[in-house]
Amino acid sequence: MAENSHVDLGFVEKTDPEKLTCQQFPSKVGGKPAWLSLSPLPSPDQLSCPKCNAVCVFLLQVYAPVDDDDNAFHRTVFVFLCKNPECHQLNSSVPFIVLRSQLPRVNDFYSPEPPTPATPVPIKGDKLCVVCGSVGPKCCSKCHSRSYCCKEHQTIDWKGGHKQNCSDTQEDRCSERSKVLFQEYELLIEEEAFQKEEEKSEAEKKQELQSFLKSDKASSLLQECPPEDMEKMSNQSEDKVFLKFRKRVGHAPDQVLRYDRGGCALLVSEDNKPDNIPDCSCGAKREFEFQVMPQLLCHLGVDRVGASIDWGTLCVYTCSANCDTGNQYQQEYLWKQDYSK
Ligand SMILES: [Zn+2]
Ligand SMILES: [Zn+2]
Ligand SMILES: [Zn+2]
Ligand SMILES: [Zn+2]
Structure with a gap:
C-alpha cells in the first residue's frame, strides 16, 4: 500500500463506563469486553491460552463495520491475551487471541436504530463471568446468582469479597476482581494527519x-x-x-492503534516480519486490519502482571472476504513483532 493512503489512529481516553457498554458499539481498551453478538459468546475453550490453558483477558476491541457488507452493519474485532508472564516470549503470538463478530442491522440483540445514552442493555444473551466478562457457564453453588468462566475466577471472587456477602445480591466492589482486568479506556479513532514527504x-x-x-x-x-x-x-x-x-x-x-484494513503494518524492525499468515477457515486470505502500538503498554499498568508482557507491535489480520458465521465469533490472527535485539 502507498504511504499516502489514509490510516486511522486510536488514542486512549478515560471516560464514563456507561459509554462503553455493548449497545453503544464502542471501541475500547481494558475492562470487560463489550460483546457484539451476545450469544453464543466465545466458549472458555475458545478463549483459553494455548500454552497454559488459563482464560485470556480482554485487551481491546475495535468497532469497524464494513460499508458495503450487509452482514457487517455492525462489526467488532476483539483482542485477548494471557496474563501469565511465562507464556510471553520474544516474537511469539501464542498467548494472543483475536475474534471477529458481526451482525446485520436487523439482528437478534439490538434495535436497528442508532443507540442513545438511554438505550437499555439488551437482556438476551449468555451469562457473563463477574470477574472477566467472558461467558460464565459455572455459577456459585450457594447463591446461584454469580457466574464464572473458570474455577480460578470463582476463587478470586470468593476470596475477594463474595465469601462475605454470598447471599447478598448487591453488586459489591471487589479489588481482587479488578486486578484481573486491564485499566479501561475509550479508544478514540481519528484520521492520521500525515503528508508524505520527499525522500x-x-x-x-x-x-x-x-x-x-x-x-x-x-x-x-x-x-x-x-x-x-x-x-x-x-x-x-x-x-x-x-x-x-x-x-x-x-x-x-x-497513538496506541493504527487502523488500515487492507493496507500494511508499520513494522518496528527488519527482523521477524509478518510471514505465512494463515488463511481464514473459510479459505479466503487474511489481510492486515490494524496494529496495536507499544505506547498502549504505558496505559495498561502491565508492571503489575510482569514485565515480560511486552511487544514492539501486534499486527491483526482478518478474513479478506469477511466471511459470515451468524452470531458466532470467528477466530482471526495476530502477529507479534518485537524490537530486534
Ligand atoms: Zn498462558
Ligand atoms: Zn472469568
Ligand atoms: Zn454465592
Ligand atoms: Zn473467512
Whole structure:
C-alpha cells in the first residue's frame, strides 16, 4: 500500500463506563469486553491460552463495520491475551487471541436504530463471568446468582469479597476482581494527519530522529513510558525499518492503534516480519486490519502482571472476504513483532 493512503489512529481516553457498554458499539481498551453478538459468546475453550490453558483477558476491541457488507452493519474485532508472564516470549503470538463478530442491522440483540445514552442493555444473551466478562457457564453453588468462566475466577471472587456477602445480591466492589482486568479506556479513532514527504537522505533521517528524541514530544513519551522502553527504541537506530516507524509515529506519539484494513503494518524492525499468515477457515486470505502500538503498554499498568508482557507491535489480520458465521465469533490472527535485539 502507498504511504499516502489514509490510516486511522486510536488514542486512549478515560471516560464514563456507561459509554462503553455493548449497545453503544464502542471501541475500547481494558475492562470487560463489550460483546457484539451476545450469544453464543466465545466458549472458555475458545478463549483459553494455548500454552497454559488459563482464560485470556480482554485487551481491546475495535468497532469497524464494513460499508458495503450487509452482514457487517455492525462489526467488532476483539483482542485477548494471557496474563501469565511465562507464556510471553520474544516474537511469539501464542498467548494472543483475536475474534471477529458481526451482525446485520436487523439482528437478534439490538434495535436497528442508532443507540442513545438511554438505550437499555439488551437482556438476551449468555451469562457473563463477574470477574472477566467472558461467558460464565459455572455459577456459585450457594447463591446461584454469580457466574464464572473458570474455577480460578470463582476463587478470586470468593476470596475477594463474595465469601462475605454470598447471599447478598448487591453488586459489591471487589479489588481482587479488578486486578484481573486491564485499566479501561475509550479508544478514540481519528484520521492520521500525515503528508508524505520527499525522500530524505539517511543523514537527514538520523538528524531528525535525534531532534525528535530531544523534542517535547519525546520527553512527554519519556514521562509516560518507563525509560527502558525508550532505550529499547533508541537502540534500534541502525534499523531502517525502525527509523521509519519512529518518524511516522512521531507525528502523533500518543497513538496506541493504527487502523488500515487492507493496507500494511508499520513494522518496528527488519527482523521477524509478518510471514505465512494463515488463511481464514473459510479459505479466503487474511489481510492486515490494524496494529496495536507499544505506547498502549504505558496505559495498561502491565508492571503489575510482569514485565515480560511486552511487544514492539501486534499486527491483526482478518478474513479478506469477511466471511459470515451468524452470531458466532470467528477466530482471526495476530502477529507479534518485537524490537530486534
Ligand atoms: Zn498462558
Ligand atoms: Zn472469568
Ligand atoms: Zn454465592
Ligand atoms: Zn473467512
